[in-house]
Amino acid sequence: MHDRPALRTIAYHPERPDAAEALQRATAFRKLMDGRRSVRHFSPEAVAPELIDEVIRTASTAPSGAHKQPWTFCLVTDPALKHRIREAAEEEERANYGGRMPPEWLEDLAPLGTDANKDFLEIAPCLIVVFKQAHGHRPDGTKRKNYYVEESVGIACGFLLAAIRNAGLVALTHTPSPMNFLARLLDRPENERAFLLVPVGHPAADCEVPDLRRKELCEVMVRYGG
Ligand code: IYR
Numbered sequence: 001m002h003d004r005p006a007l008r009t010i011a012y013h014p015e016r017p018d019a020a021e022a023l024q025r026a027t028a029f030r031k032l033m034d035g036r037r038s039v040r041h042f043s044p045e046a047v048a049p050e051l052i053d054e055v056i057r058t059a060s061t062a063p064s065g066a067h068k069q070p071w072t073f074c075l076v077t078d079p080a081l082k083h084r085i086r087e088a089a090e091e092e093e094r095a096n097y098g099g100r101m102p103p104e105w106l107e108d109l110a111p112l113g114t115d116a117n118k119d120f121l122e123i124a125p126c127l128i129v130v131f132k133q134a135h136g137h138r139p140d141g142t143k144r145k146n147y148y149v150e151e152s153v154g155i156a157c158g159f160l161l162a163a164i165r166n167a168g169l170v171a172l173t174h175t176p177s178p179m180n181f182l183a184r185l186l187d188r189p190e191n192e193r194a195f196l197l198v199p200v201g202h203p204a205a206d207c208e209v210p211d212l213r214r215k216e217l218c219e220v221m222v223r224y225g226g
Contacts, residue, residue: 032165034214039170040114041207042124042199051167052126052200059160065147070133071156071195074186077126084185085129086121089176089197093118096177112210120172124199128171129182130157131192143191153195164200170207171200 017025056073064070076082093116097106121127132153136144146152157173164171174197176182182194 033162036161036165037170037209038172039203039207039209040120040172041204042120042170042201043204044123044125045202046125047169047201051169052128055160055163055167055169055200056128058163059156062152062156062159064152064156065149068133068136068146068152069156070136070146070149071153072131072133072188072192073160074129074131074188075126076129076186079122081185082122082124082127085127085182085197086118088181088185089118089121089174089179090116092176092178092181118174118176120199121174121197123204124172124201126200128160128198128200129186129194130160130196130198131183131188132195133191134193135191137191157196157198160198164198169200170203171198173198 016022052075056075059073060069060071062069076085097116101109130153132149133146134149135146138144161171161173176197179194179197182188182197183192188194
């Protein structure tokens, strides 16, 4: 049964730069994104609320299955709530680093120097906790399906990280595991599951990041030209 009329269509003519400008813009954007790093050492300096609103608006422009936009971005700035999130995350991570993660995983993490201390969850001025909506609701409260939820929310998080970088802010993609404590602490409805925890702010004055290298194009790309 098709109980929903098609949306009306509108003309779409996005601006098309000439070839030279397109390449220049593609290169400038690549350099901007290449300069993004995961930051674990934040300054407590506050971030303008309107800047956070804008990056979350950008994230929510991501494509999604059947345009359901199956995401919720919770912005946590309250120090007491950040403290509770840190305590709960560290409890899980102590179990992870203390034996729940297999040796190979610990070995892969060793070069990054991560451990169960998650002080950035209190020091960063903002925590954006991204929830995926496993299903939606009809007006009468019954369940309505969402589609490609992981893909949709993953793409939205990519948009979020790009917007954060573009705004001159820094972030960490943090996945405390398991992260069901986030739905409990933030009192989320039954259809929402925590997807990603993104501390956002400015780097500490003495912030350092691992000196990692990125794969070259030839390592990540395979061509099938005619
Ligand atoms: N969730 C843990 C472990 C961790 C896992 C991966 I994969 C990383 O890239 C980094 C950390 C933690 O947050 O420490």
